[in-house]
Amino acid sequence: MIPSRRSRRSLDWLNFFVADVQTGFGPFVAVYLTTQAWTEVQIGFALSLGTLTTMLSQVPAGMLVDAVRDKRRMALLALSAIALSAVLLAAFPSRLPVLASEVLHGFASCVLNPSIAAISLALVGREALGERLGRNARYASLGGAVAAGVMGLIGTYVSPASVFWLTAALTLPSLVSLMRIRAEDMHVVRPQKKAVDGRLLDLLKERGILVFAGCAMLFTLSNAAMLPLAGVAVTRAAGEEANLIIAACLVVPQLVVATISPWVGRLAQQRGRRIVLILGFSMLPLRGALLALVEEPYTLILIQALDGLSAATLNVMLPLLASDLTRRNNRFNLCMGLFGLAVGVGATISNSLAGLVSSLSSPAAAFALLGGIGLLCTLLAAFAMPETRLEHEQNDKH
Template sequence: MGGTRRSQRGLDWLNFFVADVQTGFGPFVAVYLASQAWTEVQIGFALSLGTLTAMLSQMPAGAIVDAARDKRRMAFLALVALAFSAVLLAAWPSTLPVYASEMLHGFASCVLNPSIAAISLALVGREALGERLGRNARFASLGGAIAAGLMGLVGTYLSPAAVFWMTAALTIPSLISLSRIRGEELRPVQATQMAGHGDARREGSIRDLLADRGILIFAGCAALFTLSNAAMLPLAGAAVTQRAGDEANLIIAACLVVPQLVVAAISPLVGRAAQQYGRRLVLIVGFSMLPVRGVLLAMVEEPAALIMVQALDGISAATLNVMLPLLAADLTRGTNRFNLCIGFFGLAVGIGGTISTTLGGAVAAWSSSADAFLMLGGIGLLCLILAWAAMPETRDQLPKDMALAQ
């Protein structure tokens, strides 16, 4: 694997602390706003506004990261923006500041995630990218698990707003970790994508992306994945808040920690399995957890059972976390549009997430939470069917010498 030990460790800890920061913007937002007397519909709209901003920003942000020569600077600016959005949410939990915070978070995340992916690719090259992505996911999951536990305690015994002050503070070690990645060790991403393809120096374009069957099918899978998945834990969190009161933050923290530990445990296995058995099989196994989880969430009410069901989220999350950038690298081989492709997949994720929280909240309000979970599980089944029936195998497109090297 490329890069010195210092840069590799810097990237490890960057993923760890970035996950800490992002954890603060997860289901804790729903719990925090519920404690401020926001209704389910208002909470769903605020969360959807953030994902709508992310949806509109994904491809422009990916193109910006592709064009930027210094990927570390892009990550730095995104982290500063995330810190500001956390402060805004903690200090002013009224309508306009919350909306502004969600929008700023949505845009900054669109810049940060592809920046880290680009740094990873530039540091290790295409040949070692799968292993590096598994390592990224492991450290991110450990960071998210620890942060969720700490934030649950802080939210329970201090105040819900303290979660977001802690989130802002965690950007400091993120920036320190970023500074430890040596710029001179980062190869141009275009060069890593062109390796072994000296006669195929294509710029790539949105039209090229839309003409690629594999890209379109996986984008559809990604949209259905988040349409099914995004609303599940917020809906469960809202129900737990009503039943558990002050203990809700601890239960939500456990629902975050357990799947994160699963992701940390299996992410390297996901990367290895994708290389050994193919991308398509890994997608099918990971996506099969969505309908199962939807049915189980509709049946359980006890907090302990809810936490156990959430372990299934770790399997599907590990699959998407590793496979999305890996498939983007596969499908943009020979071009300089790695981050644009990630942005396109992110757009699909944003569309699904934008609809999911509003749709799930509406079904829960009009019918019941159980019906909402069954509906979300049914969408997950569609995602599984699409991956099984139509997704091409991209591993076999690797040059033989590269496949052997991996």
């Protein structure tokens, strides 16, 4: 059964506004706390607490979303918690409220993302999930790009705290979009074939889950440090123009993701998952090599377009593969939590590793190492990842 246009469009806008909301908790937190006379050590501790909470919450949050039948209610509670965390930051920039905000936001985000993926699966089913996830990624990228620009302007010309008041306000259109998704358009996705147990240890015995978790960890281990490391070099070479270049390096990949994500979903649906993984992940070693060789600051913007190709791949394929690999037990959100944990581990290690290699050797050596890790990720996907698309799931309705 095809979901109504109202539900499909509401899910589009839900992804757009959720990206707006989440953008407020990016680099703006550090800027805001700096204006409140927080030291670098205090800011680092607060941000690290948020990161640690997110990592530790991935699996429990996935289990919680799996256990609750009404995924819209889980998304509603998560959005409400994120709004509260934004208000805490804006109204009470002292130690305990800020730390509470970071913890609350970390756990709520781990509930919100799988809830939206589960709503998408319930709306369109497994057969059309690839293209639906591509649309989700498109609207999320557009929302993130718009929010970054607007929040940067109001943070500069109104007040740093206004970023978080706006973040809290943006949960309202998110909630409206969520409530406009019709319950009658959502259907329970039942296990295929003979159902098996879906406990955590049983999922860890699945080859595909282990291989893709390894790919996800290697992906962020390779990817997370590339732009920050390049940003240091750009700042030294471009001086006052560095902020403009870095801003462009953030926006360009978002535009690429918005442009190609539906195509990525269709390709995965029609040609298979593994070929998409190989194409997307192969951008990592290419980007690492170019960053190691090219020193012209403005060329960095073009190189960062490759980040959009690889990011679109991960954004679409992570929930799609979680759906594929849990056909027999419906532990979709638990599987997403495992993959999210792998992503968090890779991102946590990446910056420290790249910084260490850069200081001991050179930035070029660090980029070469990151590119080598990306190559390992690509090879793992090419030679160890099983194809998870079933032949009858090909979607020819385009």
